[in-house]
Amino acid sequence: MTMKDFDFATSGRILFGRGKLDVLSEVIKYYGKKALVIKGKKFPNADKLLEILHRAGKNIQIFVVPHEPDIDLIEQSIREARKSQCDFVVGFGGGAVGDAGKAVSALLNNPGNLIDYLEVVGKGERLKNPSFPYIAIPTTAGTGSEVTRNAVIRVPKSRVKVSLRHAYLLPSIAIIDPELTLSVPPTVTASTGMDAFTQVIEPYVTKFTNPVVDMFCREGIPLGAKNLLSAYENGAHLEARENMAYVSLLGGLSLANAKLGAVHGFAGPIGGMFNAPHGTICAALLPAVMQVNAEQISKVDGEEKKVNRFKEIAEWITGDKAATIQDGVEWISSLAASLEIPGLSELGISSSDFASIIDKSKRSSSMKGNPVTLSDDQLERILEMSM
Amino acid sequence: MTMKDFDFATSGRILFGRGKLDVLSEVIKYYGKKALVIKGKKFPNADKLLEILHRAGKNIQIFVVPHEPDIDLIEQSIREARKSQCDFVVGFGGGAVGDAGKAVSALLNNPGNLIDYLEVVGKGERLKNPSFPYIAIPTTAGTGSEVTRNAVIRVPKSRVKVSLRHAYLLPSIAIIDPELTLSVPPTVTASTGMDAFTQVIEPYVTKFTNPVVDMFCREGIPLGAKNLLSAYENGAHLEARENMAYVSLLGGLSLANAKLGAVHGFAGPIGGMFNAPHGTICAALLPAVMQVNAEQISKVDGEEKKVNRFKEIAEWITGDKAATIQDGVEWISSLAASLEIPGLSELGISSSDFASIIDKSKRSSSMKGNPVTLSDDQLERILEMSM
Numbered sequence: 001m002t003m004k005d006f007d008f009a010t011s012g013r014i015l016f017g018r019g020k021l022d023v024l025s026e027v028i029k030y031y032g033k034k035a036l037v038i039k040g041k042k043f044p045n046a047d048k049l050l051e052i053l054h055r056a057g058k059n060i061q062i063f064v065v066p067h068e069p070d071i072d073l074i075e076q077s078i079r080e081a082r083k084s085q086c087d088f089v090v091g092f093g094g095g096a097v098g099d100a101g102k103a104v105s106a107l108l109n110n111p112g113n114l115i116d117y118l119e120v121v122g123k124g125e126r127l128k129n130p131s132f133p134y135i136a137i138p139t140t141a142g143t144g145s146e147v148t149r150n151a152v153i154r155v156p157k158s159r160v161k162v163s164l165r166h167a168y169l170l171p172s173i174a175i176i177d178p179e180l181t182l183s184v185p186p187t188v189t190a191s192t193g194m195d196a197f198t199q200v201i202e203p204y205v206t207k208f209t210n211p212v213v214d215m216f217c218r219e220g221i222p223l224g225a226k227n228l229l230s231a232y233e234n235g236a237h238l239e240a241r242e243n244m245a246y247v248s249l250l251g252g253l254s255l256a257n258a259k260l261g262a263v264h265g266f267a268g269p270i271g272g273m274f275n276a277p278h279g280t281i282c283a284a285l286l287p288a289v290m291q292v293n294a295e296q297i298s299k300v301d302g303e304e305k306k307v308n309r310f311k312e313i314a315e316w317i318t319g320d321k322a323a324t325i326q327d328g329v330e331w332i333s334s335l336a337a338s339l340e341i342p343g344l345s346e347l348g349i350s351s352s353d354f355a356s357i358i359d360k361s362k363r364s365s366s367m368k369g370n371p372v373t374l375s376d377d378q379l380e381r382i383l384e385m386s387m
Numbered sequence: 388m389t390m391k392d393f394d395f396a397t398s399g400r401i402l403f404g405r406g407k408l409d410v411l412s413e414v415i416k417y418y419g420k421k422a423l424v425i426k427g428k429k430f431p432n433a434d435k436l437l438e439i440l441h442r443a444g445k446n447i448q449i450f451v452v453p454h455e456p457d458i459d460l461i462e463q464s465i466r467e468a469r470k471s472q473c474d475f476v477v478g479f480g481g482g483a484v485g486d487a488g489k490a491v492s493a494l495l496n497n498p499g500n501l502i503d504y505l506e507v508v509g510k511g512e513r514l515k516n517p518s519f520p521y522i523a524i525p526t527t528a529g530t531g532s533e534v535t536r537n538a539v540i541r542v543p544k545s546r547v548k549v550s551l552r553h554a555y556l557l558p559s560i561a562i563i564d565p566e567l568t569l570s571v572p573p574t575v576t577a578s579t580g581m582d583a584f585t586q587v588i589e590p591y592v593t594k595f596t597n598p599v600v601d602m603f604c605r606e607g608i609p610l611g612a613k614n615l616l617s618a619y620e621n622g623a624h625l626e627a628r629e630n631m632a633y634v635s636l637l638g639g640l641s642l643a644n645a646k647l648g649a650v651h652g653f654a655g656p657i658g659g660m661f662n663a664p665h666g667t668i669c670a671a672l673l674p675a676v677m678q679v680n681a682e683q684i685s686k687v688d689g690e691e692k693k694v695n696r697f698k699e700i701a702e703w704i705t706g707d708k709a710a711t712i713q714d715g716v717e718w719i720s721s722l723a724a725s726l727e728i729p730g731l732s733e734l735g736i737s738s739s740d741f742a743s744i745i746d747k748s749k750r751s752s753s754m755k756g757n758p759v760t761l762s763d764d765q766l767e768r769i770l771e772m773s774m
Contacts, residue, residue, distance in 0.1 A: 004633055005404030013554065017392030215602040246391055
């Protein structure tokens with residue numbers, strides 16, 4: 001029995017279920033009059049959201065997030081939000097909207113500019129005051145951003161992605177309604193789903209495991225394996241959508257409370273250097289990372305427990321008690337193939353970028369959680385395999 | 388696959404581990420100058436707590452809770468707290484202290500008197516403002532009060548126990564340090580431990596199961612079964628203490644997010660009528676409730692899934708894949724015997740009280756969660772068996 005030692009935090013309240021968007025009318029009852037709605041460019045179901053707010057007698061201001069948030073976009077939304085005199089913020093969309101919503105709610109109740117609070121590129125100041133009430137309503141099943149404590153923001157000038165990070169960024173309320181993901185197109189279902197799947201796998205084999213997170217991973221890994229392809233092949237399959245929304249939530253709970261690994265260690269820097277969606281990058285990397293990690297971990301003395309966890313993952317995803325680690329790795333590769341995940345080369349990456357990606361990845365916080373320390377050669381092999 | 392539909396909330400941050408009390412110095416850094424410490428009558432380790440607060444430059448006012456909180460005691464502590472001009476509250480003790488701490492922190496930031504906000508005996512008003520920052524530090528492994536959203540308060544005049552209930556009652560921070568439970572005497576280890584054990588069992592078979600809570604129960608039930616007797620027999624057994632502290636946390640997370648069952652359905656009213664510790668009452672009732680529930684659930688059509696959950700519990704606690712439900716029930720009875728749990732009669736209850744207890748229990752919220760609706764005769768049988 002290992003010693004239990006952990007730190008766990010999550011959003012104030014997590015509401016999950018089919019049609020759960022309807023409870024919004026109840027949860028906003030005690031908030032003020034003016035809502036700032038942050039949403040994606042086109043999302044078919046925002047009508048229902050706006051109708052609920054309208055019926056509840058709220059005034060609405062809308063801010064549209066057309067792509068993954070960069071610093072200019074967030075600065076602009078903060079300026080608009082401050083002028084709006086809103087009482088609370090609703091983020092309705094995918095990971096980009098979720099991150100924007102967190103940053104805006106935080107800066108609505110803290111002085112100064114976003115850059116003052118950013119790590120790496122800014123002053124890295126600590127947020128002084130709790131965020132404005134923020135209701136996160138994800139419309140994809142991927143990032144789990146509704147229960148994480150950071151907002152990822154691109155800084156195009158420096159070609160990096162940095163985080164605004166604080167427990168205050170945990171949304172006040174997360175409403176996860178699987179019905180909202182029914183119209184997500186297959187390519188997005190694939191990439192966001194692989195992101196979610198990665199986020200229940202990496203924390204289970206991280207160097208910094210956490211017994212609460214272990215529970216989420218043990219639940220999320222088999223559920224992701226069983227449902228991702230179904231959701232991709234038949235977007236109207238509500239049970240598969242529901243289960244993937246749950247996997248995404250479990251992934252968010254896991255990554256927010258344990259470190260990740262090499263997939264995210266790579267995905268951060270790559271996302272800063274190339275303008276590709278986070279989920280797509282993760283999806284391209286997962287099979288190779290699993291392969292190389294599995295090979296390496298077996299060679300390290302005293303890592304029997306970790307090796308056993310890789311074995312467990314293989315059993316859960318294949319549904320076969322006799323599955324070997326290699327069977328698990330092959331299963332994931334074959335899933336990625338079925339999901340038609342594009343390789344890194346299709347995202348504009350070439351082998352001349354490898355040195356720079358590897359250099360940045362080695363310094364990322366997620367890479368420190370990887371179950372085994374990987375050499376430059378091994379990291380390069382992962383990139384090559386993921387092209 | 389059942390549909391997933393749930394509402395989940397917990398304390399702002401949960402810190403767990405041996406010696407974790409030390410992190411208090413870090414978490415209070417951003418709070419104000421004045422701490423109100425609510426503690427039990429005698430607790431050997433409060434010195435360390437006070438030293439940490441002192442070293443952090445905080446001014447300290449202490450309020451002592453000598454027994455399970457009744458309305459006069461809480462009203463008095465609220466008056467003192469309001470005069471104290473404190474910036475935050477620390478509750479350091481068992482369930483009684485935990486409940487008092489929640490009520491005091493809530494009323495520090497809400498106008499009026501406690502009675503205005505109490506259900507049943509008071510006006511049942513809704514808390515308007517969030518509680519003052521409240522750090523819950525349990526020193527027993529039982530109630531899980533550090534992650535629940537209600538404070539149970541006795542009203543001696545009406546011989547009832549009522550709850551102050553609101554999401555605002557979730558502590559800002561829970562610090563669970565198993566070392567603090569090392570000096571808990573065996574009888575208290577037994578009763579609080581059985582309370583914790585009950586709180587991972589009842590939510591697993593409740594009428595209102597919740598997939599997140601299921602995870603906690605699946606983890607907590609075998610862990611409780613393996614460790615409670617060890618902690619009772621050898622209070623210095625740190626691993627057993629740690630595991631029981633974890634079971635208690637899991638129980639709190641479970642009961643706060645799913646309903647309970649007949650043990651708690653009885654324990655509330657009995658606790659109001661007789662001045663006995665909550666844990667002792669639960670412990671006395673658990674074996675008979677398991678027995679009668681297990682008998683009844685098998686007779687109900689369409690409850691195969693629930694029956695299967697009883698079977699799972701039996702397997703987990705006995706550690707035997709072939710265990711029957713009856714084996715599980717017998718295992719719990721034998722655990723209660725080994726823990727020398729006193730019967731209800733020793734708490735001052737006689738058979739002439741049964742009618743009144745049954746009447747009140749049937750109307751309790753926990754009883755509505757019991758896996759099967761029990762007749763008056765069946766409820767009476769449970770009481771008789773628990774004498």
